[in-house]
Amino acid sequence: MSHPIRVLIVDDHAMFRAGVRAELGSAVDVVAEAADVDEAVAAIAEHHPDVVLLDVHLPGGGGAEVMRRMPPTVVTDGPRFLALSVSDAAEDVIGTIRAGARGYVTKTITGPELVDAIRRVSENDAVFSPRLAGFVLDAFAGTIEISAVDEDLDRLTEREREVMRLIARGYAYKEVARELFISIKTVETHMSSVLRKLQLSSRHELTRWASDRRLL
Amino acid sequence: MSHPIRVLIVDDHAMFRAGVRAELGSAVDVVAEAADVDEAVAAIAEHHPDVVLLDVHLPGGGGAEVMRRMPPTVVTDGPRFLALSVSDAAEDVIGTIRAGARGYVTKTITGPELVDAIRRVSENDAVFSPRLAGFVLDAFAGTIEISAVDEDLDRLTEREREVMRLIARGYAYKEVARELFISIKTVETHMSSVLRKLQLSSRHELTRWASDRRLL
């Protein structure tokens, strides 16, 4: 990459755009600026920047809206989006990444760090503060919703949980019986309790229930 | 954090475990080692480490299996998992993160870097090489449809795929028949083909198969 990275700055505050431009200095080539979603989309179409510095809270739908407006063909060879926001809220981070951003940094970042982040994003790497990356991982792994639904599971006895786990994994009653050294009839009894307590009606629903809660 | 971080090393090669232990030196407290999934689960229960260094390719189901075996209560206050693998394949990375790992580094990492990664993971931050983080983001944003093993699915006919989808979602044969305006017997025929082609033996396995591939 001999030529400087071409950057588009999208933020609704002119003052902030000027600050970013000054901080970046000559390290990158700021080809344009935009103050709202429409301007950003137009600027991308006109200038084809390598990296778009995107404010998350933006008039006209927010930064995610800009990425959603990109034609599908641009996904692979279009610009890389780097979110630049005052917010470190999980929903902002997750929403922005889901929309297609390759990175997310807060506005507390220093100039040299931002230059480095832009460079890395332009090479298709991901840039994150570790804490923010954790939000994305949690959302991805589905860990977030786990804590809320324990009450149902707590109502199961220890033995019922064992049976439930094996059943949800696809074990036949017979196999569960063999595994736990009890009779098939006992397995059936436990399963009845499990289904009743969880308000489910079949082992198939149980499989999905357990799968959704990552109990497998 | 005044006391040293308590670490469990999980890898099937004793030589490699010794190497890691030597590289870590006195920076952390290696409380135990494990060579397969069962040993790892037992060691976690016994020693309650802060961080588990987890090899991805492991006898007994792979590193992800270890995390899946954790009781749900451990999700919030249990150990943090840091995957340590020779593989930089997207499916390995994504699968491991989906199972609950807080980080993924390759075995080319240096000792000091590994120490730093362990420290950051223990503080609930996420640790990644930027390239690998990109895989996760792509999967999260839906850019790539995790198409690791399509060959199996491609062998199904259009109709078989429809039936498979409904069955995997928990529909009874009768309900599938009503939904697709065909007879139960036809549903059975399609299901036979599906199970045979996918080399599965019951609708329960099919549910897990489809669930693993996010076909629901």
Place this chain on the structure above:
DNA sequence: TACACCATCGGGGGAACCCCTGATCGCGCC
């Protein structure tokens, strides 16, 4: 001591599941 709860079993039965061997019809291909 009674009571509640849990884990363990049994009989019986209807529905669902899975497999087997068939069959017919339409479609594309050589």
Place this chain on the structure above:
DNA sequence: GGCGCGATCAGGGGTTCCCCCGATGGTGTA
């Protein structure tokens, strides 16, 4: 026209699932 393949359907049968009824013994508790 044959030939393969996909989609449709049928009968029959063995297994599994889920529920109903019941029972016994152990444990903790009011």
